[in-house]
Amino acid sequence: MMNPKEWDVLVVGAGPAGLAAALAAHNKGASTAIIEREDRPGGILKQCIHDGFGLVRFGEKLTGPEYAFRDIRRIEEKKIPVFTETYLEKSEILGGGFGLHLVNNRAGVFTLRSKALVFATGCRERTARQVFIHGTRPSGIWTAGLAQYFINIQGYMPCRRCVILGSGDIGLIMARRLTLEGAEVEGVYEVLPEPSGLTRNVVQCLEDYAIPLHLSSTVTRVHGEDRVEGVTVSAVDAQRRPVPGTERYVECDCLILSVGLIPENEGPEALGTPLDRLTGGPIIDQRYMSTALAGLFSCGNALHVSDLVDYVSETGHSAGEAAAVYALGKSTKPSRKLVPLRPGNNVRYTVPQYVDVSLPGTVTLFFRSSRTLEHARATLSSGETTVLKKTFPVLRPPEMERLEFQVPENGLEDALVLHITGREEKG
């Protein structure tokens, strides 16, 4: 493989976001390569053997590997290099661009340079310690993604009878998967009053298999010395504190956790890009470029956790294109005019967090509501100006929403704020 002295665009991560970013950058004429620490591209999709991927993008129901394969094939056709089993030790700002210090089993320690850098590093799962589950720490406490890997990739059963904590999508999918494999799922326990996964998954993975979902409840203690022998579950109050007297002992040999995903952003953070505390991802403008560090782009689950892979690919595509444009552009940096875009009433977060109003064109806005609302009206305004209005039959926190708007030609002065009004859902 011939390596240029400096790549236009380097993409870190070969999940769906990274693959889309690399393709888009390549198609714009930028010299592009991907760094991936695992032995194959595909990211987390490799282990998602259930279907339901690609409805928005391809209008088809694909499995995770099938979905990933469509992009991987195109990457191969275009001969975009993928450095697999390559570990990123450190990245630094080098000249006007970036230097990536890498290690792999073929070249040893080496450095690649690029003008633009796209982080598509996905996310990791929150662990038992991070949600403060107490008691003993025997074998048999796994995150849902790890259990998924054990079963789908390695072919081993992690339990016979389990309790699942958290109703995130991976937890719901795993409830079904474990049941199909002959294990018993005693129940799914969710600390919030509503499920945090998609409705479709609650129906297809729990209700269809008569697996009970206990809302406003949690696991308070783990029992067992060597292997999990049981857990204590209890109801929680509105402040998510366990209600004394509601404790129940459940016998099980495993506790599976689906308690949240954390975007992986150690790379951008080490380069000095601040993260949005609401999303866990870098603070970016509508080109997916860090507002603090020009040339650094973020997409996919590393930017903010998406429930649909289709949106992941979309942000990857946009970030890749923008990175190419940035890298191929004249050396004079465009002067940005950044206006903040903030979550208002009933909005948990918005991406992007800033809009560069010096750039014409369409801005794609992703957001999540902070609670379930019917007949919801979303209003995006800047000072007195209303930029966009849209109604939704219903908005739910687990479901990410997408909006588009135009940056007015005469620009904007005041911060953009997204407000939502609507009716509280009736039980």
Added chain:
Amino acid sequence: MKSVPDRVVKTLEKKGLTGIAVTLEEESLCLKGMVKNHDDWLKAGYTAAAFPCREVINDLAIQGLEPEKDRLPALSDSLLEGRHFDAVVIGGGVIGCAAARELTRWDISVALLEKDGDVSCHASGRNDGMVHPGFAAHPGTKKATYNVRGNKLYTRVSEDLGVPLVRCGSMLLLKNPLYILLIPYFFLRARQNGVEGCRFIERRKVFQLEKQVTRKQWGAFSFPTAGVMSPYRTAIAYAENAVQNGAEVFLDTRVRGFRLEPSKPGKTRLTAVETNRGTFTASVVINAAGIWADRIAQYAGDRFFSLHYRKGVDCILDKKTGALQQRATGMPELFQLRAKTKGGGIVPTTEGNLLIGPTAEEIPYREEYSTSQTDIDALMSRLNLNRALKKEDIITYFAGVRACTWKEDFIIEPSRKVDNLIHAAGIQSPGFASAPAIAEDVAAFAVEALKLQRTVMENRCFNPRREAPVNPRNLSPQERTKLIQSDPAYGRVICRCEGVSEGEVRDALRSSVPAMTLDGIKRRTRAGMGRCHGGFCTPRILEIMSAELKEPMERLTKRGAGSLFFTGLTKETEPKKAVKGGEA
């Protein structure tokens, strides 16, 4: 004048503790009877300890307390049956591992016995790794002298064993401006204990040294000799060096009794050691059994002390926080300066994380490592010793139990009753900091006892330097590339948080004290200790373990015994494997 036991009974009664029988046994006070609860049990023990006596044997039963489950090793064979060792060390904690290594300086056969699946999985693998300066302990106690000596010895030990020691220094922050009045007293104690280099640092200067330190400090007393080390790596390294110098380490080997014979009048000799892996003879035995040391003493008929169990919980913060503080800091309450544990605080680690803790809570069981919200809440209150730390920085937490005598000092001495038994018991904090000094002395006691039986020569081949496995991250890029070219396994990074390669995991499985469990690999390589906590690397490590140990995946464990990972195969793999097996 009334006898001491009578006076103890009187005092106990005054405190509302009635019906307790107190006797004097071998100069130790022995308490028998029943108390209502664990608090009363503690109160009785401490009350007795305040009287003149050698130690306290607290045999009071606690009403309604379920006895601790005895976790017997699953293994039973005759590996050791009929063998002989000149010196036997019981307990694979840092004390036992260090003692075994010191014994290999002599030309004798040495065995180290550990009941669990790895060395260093109890107190020695569950502490802060502070190489304390030696200030906290009372002048004149064994704790004070061994700590100060141990602290000095660690410079050499760290070099020899290849385990990094960072002399980061520590600061005792003054919580109250009035505490400044105590500074002369601090200097006096430092001088009495032999702690060198202490200084008073005024408030403003503290802010310059530690940018993020709490605003609520009023100056600090600083200890430049304080340091940090990885405690479990130290213990493992000691054990590895012992093996490299000829010692044998036996894991899953639990001592369950001794054979004794009378020697001089009123005295005995230990002739044989009974374990689940056979009975064998021994010339001298060292009791370094940590929280079970009183049980070992009992097997030898020399139980002149009993232990109580003080749990400590620590939080580990993400490596991102490592840059926020250089020194260890603590802010003890004034009265805690004299109390049984150092107030706890923030401790840097050699790996770049910060630790918060430890807490101190008396518990009724020996190996009870569960944690509760109360522990975490207590630790949260210490987060604010550094203004930049947040709750979200916590990646995990753990508990350990300190083995404490009622006199709250170490017992490091040859048995008065059994000619060839040496005790290293009650090794609570600062036991890690003291380990090199304790090990020197117990080994010397053992050799003295041996010399009464035969001539003991020095081990001419003794090499204090441990052959340590390579750490590719410590090499220059050129050296590392060369290493990877000669063995590509060092270029396959499998633990993404800590950057550990397949080669290092394989080395841990092949070392002189090899890891047999996932936790063993974690302690040796740090794989799985980072922020994702094994979420990504566990499957890969299990595959390497399976290949190296030649064990099927279903038999691998987290930390030995029944801590299996899998309950079986999935439906899809089941028939495939079955067919393969059938054809073969």
